[in-house]
Amino acid sequence: MASEPIVQVVGVHKYFTRGSEQIDVLQDLNLEVQEGEFLGLMGPSGSGKTTLLNLIAGLDKPSQGDIWVGDNKISQMSEGELARWRTRHIGFIFQFYHLLPVLTAYENVELPLLLLPLSAAQRRQQVTMALDLVSLSDRMKHRPGQLSGGQQQRVGIARAIVTDPTLIVADEPTGDLDARSAEDILNLLTELQKSLRKTILLVTHDPRAASRAQRVLHLEKGQLVEKGTLSGAEPALAGAGRDGSTAIKEGRSIPAGQTH
Amino acid sequence: MRYIAPLENYLHFLQQVLGFRTYTLVVVGAAFGFVVIACGLLWLLFPKYASFVLKNLFRNKLRTILAGMAIMVLALVVTLVWSILVPLDAFVTEKTSDFKVVVTERWKVPSQMPFAYAATLEEGAYSQPGDVRVEPGNSMTWMFYAGFLDKQNPSFENFAFFFAMDPRSLLERETKDGKKLPPMMDDLEHPDETFKQAVQKLVENKSGCILGRDRLKALNKRVGERIRVYSLTLKDADLDLEIVGTFPNLPRYNQVGAMHRDYIQDSIDAYPRTHNGTKHPLADKNLNLVWLRVADSETYGKLGNQIMSSPVYSSPAVKCETAASGTSSWLEPYKDIFWGVKWLLVPVLFAIMALVMAMAISISVRERRTEMAVLKVLGFSPARILAIVLGEAVLVGALSGFFIVALAYLLIQGTLGGIPFPIAWFSIWPIPTDALWWGPAFGALTSLLGSLIPAWNARNIKVSEVFAKVA
Numbered sequence: 001m002a003s004e005p006i007v008q009v010v011g012v013h014k015y016f017t018r019g020s021e022q023i024d025v026l027q028d029l030n031l032e033v034q035e036g037e038f039l040g041l042m043g044p045s046g047s048g049k050t051t052l053l054n055l056i057a058g059l060d061k062p063s064q065g066d067i068w069v070g071d072n073k074i075s076q077m078s079e080g081e082l083a084r085w086r087t088r089h090i091g092f093i094f095q096f097y098h099l100l101p102v103l104t105a106y107e108n109v110e111l112p113l114l115l116l117p118l119s120a121a122q123r124r125q126q127v128t129m130a131l132d133l134v135s136l137s138d139r140m141k142h143r144p145g146q147l148s149g150g151q152q153q154r155v156g157i158a159r160a161i162v163t164d165p166t167l168i169v170a171d172e173p174t175g176d177l178d179a180r181s182a183e184d185i186l187n188l189l190t191e192l193q194k195s196l197r198k199t200i201l202l203v204t205h206d207p208r209a210a211s212r213a214q215r216v217l218h219l220e221k222g223q224l225v226e227k228g229t230l231s232g233a234e235p236a237l238a239g240a241g242r243d244g245s246t247a248i249k250e251g252r253s254i255p256a257g258q259t260h
Numbered sequence: 261m262r263y264i265a266p267l268e269n270y271l272h273f274l275q276q277v278l279g280f281r282t283y284t285l286v287v288v289g290a291a292f293g294f295v296v297i298a299c300g301l302l303w304l305l306f307p308k309y310a311s312f313v314l315k316n317l318f319r320n321k322l323r324t325i326l327a328g329m330a331i332m333v334l335a336l337v338v339t340l341v342w343s344i345l346v347p348l349d350a351f352v353t354e355k356t357s358d359f360k361v362v363v364t365e366r367w368k369v370p371s372q373m374p375f376a377y378a379a380t381l382e383e384g385a386y387s388q389p390g391d392v393r394v395e396p397g398n399s400m401t402w403m404f405y406a407g408f409l410d411k412q413n414p415s416f417e418n419f420a421f422f423f424a425m426d427p428r429s430l431l432e433r434e435t436k437d438g439k440k441l442p443p444m445m446d447d448l449e450h451p452d453e454t455f456k457q458a459v460q461k462l463v464e465n466k467s468g469c470i471l472g473r474d475r476l477k478a479l480n481k482r483v484g485e486r487i488r489v490y491s492l493t494l495k496d497a498d499l500d501l502e503i504v505g506t507f508p509n510l511p512r513y514n515q516v517g518a519m520h521r522d523y524i525q526d527s528i529d530a531y532p533r534t535h536n537g538t539k540h541p542l543a544d545k546n547l548n549l550v551w552l553r554v555a556d557s558e559t560y561g562k563l564g565n566q567i568m569s570s571p572v573y574s575s576p577a578v579k580c581e582t583a584a585s586g587t588s589s590w591l592e593p594y595k596d597i598f599w600g601v602k603w604l605l606v607p608v609l610f611a612i613m614a615l616v617m618a619m620a621i622s623i624s625v626r627e628r629r630t631e632m633a634v635l636k637v638l639g640f641s642p643a644r645i646l647a648i649v650l651g652e653a654v655l656v657g658a659l660s661g662f663f664i665v666a667l668a669y670l671l672i673q674g675t676l677g678g679i680p681f682p683i684a685w686f687s688i689w690p691i692p693t694d695a696l697w698w699g700p701a702f703g704a705l706t707s708l709l710g711s712l713i714p715a716w717n718a719r720n721i722k723v724s725e726v727f728a729k730v731a
Contacts, residue, residue: 051724159638
């Protein structure tokens with residue numbers, strides 16, 4: 001791996017205000033991700049995983065602290081600058097795919113390229129390559145409604161990689177898939193990381209997904225704890241999850257059921 | 261107007277050849293065709309986003325069609341109303357060029373002045389150096405002559421109304437120093453050869469007449485035939501006339517006629533020979549209007565004073581007013597209605613349709629909230645998302661507005677020649693070709709206004725809130 005981290009999170013705090021109450025989601029969080037690393041992020045409900053993901057992907061801004069991705073200090077960028085930056089540097093994979101239903105698979109993958117100064121021929125070339133990589137070349141003209149869940153997620157992955165982004169962030173990409181489809185998706189992500197040297201940041205509750213990561217971090221009460229490597233996460237994490245029952249060691253956290 | 265008349269002639273011809281039903285289908289097809297061509301142009305101009313925008317519009321066909329129909333109602337009503345109000349405004353607004361003055365009897369309606377006034381009034385009552393002088397060719401006298409072709413069964417179908425005038429007033433004239441003067445009658449600046457020949461015949465043949473096309477059809481006569489008019493306006497002055505031609509196909513002339521003033525004068529002068537030397541009752545009252553053309557309102561002011569202070573026109577006294585104010589006085593009873601339509605009906609209609617569009621776009625944005633958030637994640641800036649939502653709305657508005665106005669223009673203008681809505685002496689109102697841009701403009705503007713708030717909300721969608729979950 002390269003010595004310079006591709007992602008640097010320094011002293012980041014993030015809180016939300018509900019009425020007069022301030023709710024701390026992330027507290028003095030520091031993180032480095034190396035280029036080409038496959039990092040897993042786990043934690044109980046309300047621990048701030050998606051919040052951290054949104055901050056690194058430039059979808060939100062920290063209340064305090066700085067975030068660098070590559071040479072860009074994204075915590076200081078305006079909304080417009082972040083939008084332009086995301087086009088080139090972030091590939092986002094959603095849990096529920098979020099493909100546009102009126103567009104074909106080809107058009108969905110092409111969407112981010114419309115924001116770049118590329119000719120139609122160049123866009124065609126890149127879309128074709130991306131769909132080849134996810135083995136969906138024969139489904140280009142199909143709409144999302146005509147694809148299975150696994151196929152839709154592969155289109156989502158193709159969309160995420162078509163701009164050759166610096167960082168791929170995946171928010172529970174297997175959360176809505178059956179075991180076999182989930183396995184296919186995880187294989188694909190692993191392959192992307194190995195063959196294309198993509199840096200992947202994966203948020204998951206699924207230990208099988210987390211086991212694909214080279215490093216797994218656990219978020220508890222807005223703080224990061226490194227829990228595992230390639231061999232997998234601790235058994236305790238398998239039970240962590242959606243009912244928010246994981247014990248909180250110190251300080252406050254968002255109660256179970258509240259969004260983060 | 262020179263471009264409207266040939267187009268309308270072609271539409272009339274097409275309708276006669278195809279029949280009303282087939283003509284209507286052709287017109288509807290043409291309007292659809294224009295819309296398809298517009299979408300094609302959009303694709304060519306904005307290839308990156310055209311597919312996305314058009315597919316979004318057709319995602320919920322029913323909603324898009326209903327929103328489009330709402331805009332069509334607005335565009336149609338406003339176009340029909342404006343087709344009446346805009347020319348009315350023009351009639352009652354002082355023109356800066358082709359400034360016309362009307363001289364009439366001061367204290368009586370209808371105006372009945374002695375024809376002896378004509379000779380001096382045509383020069384603007386010029387009497388001494390320093391006075392305003394109206395050039396020859398910048399004046400026109402009118403005598404009204406009306407009657408029925410069937411004395412036993414008078415009806416509207418056999419009724420004819422004529423302006424008796426110097427027929428040279430109908431065409432452009434040239435002064436001695438080569439300056440060209442437009443015709444004294446409006447909208448005859450670009451006559452075709454047929455009309456020019458008809459006027460020339462009228463100049464040469466005092467017993468000729470030129471009729472409006474609709475009136476000619478109603479009388480069931482043709483050019484070249486002779487008619488006998490049993491006078492309603494001039495006692496015992498029934499006249500035999502030869503139809504030497506027709507007016508151009510313009511609504512303001514379709515129901516009237518023009519004849520030579522000397523023919524009436526001769527008839528009046530001949531009256532004593534057959535009535536024991538008694539003068540015709542209207543011998544000194546047969547000049548109804550005198551039109552004068554001046555350079556500007558300042559000249560009008562001087563001319564007006566000059567005429568009204570002249571001792572020559574004391575019995576009966578005369579008054580001068582501009583053509584616009586003359587028309588205004590006739591339209592006085594309708595003033596409140598026009599005001600209400602212009603300042604209440606049309607703005608309220610705009611407001612209602614903007615609200616309808618606001619509702620439709622709000623629902624669309626709400627349904628697509630997640631998609632908008634995804635677009636933001638992919639890098640679409642807030643401004644771009646705003647533009648997409650506004651663009652979709654404006655496209656629906658512009659295309660709907662254009663479609664309905666094109667349809668109305670081709671159907672109403674092509675079959676009826678305009679909107680049949682009698683006000684004062686105006687019987688029909690042509691839909692101007694300007695309406696072809698009014699429609700898309702009204703539609704686009706209404707959609708833009710209605711979609712501003714929903715588009716702003718779309719722009720401000722927070723990704724973190726949309727994708728927030730319990731996980």
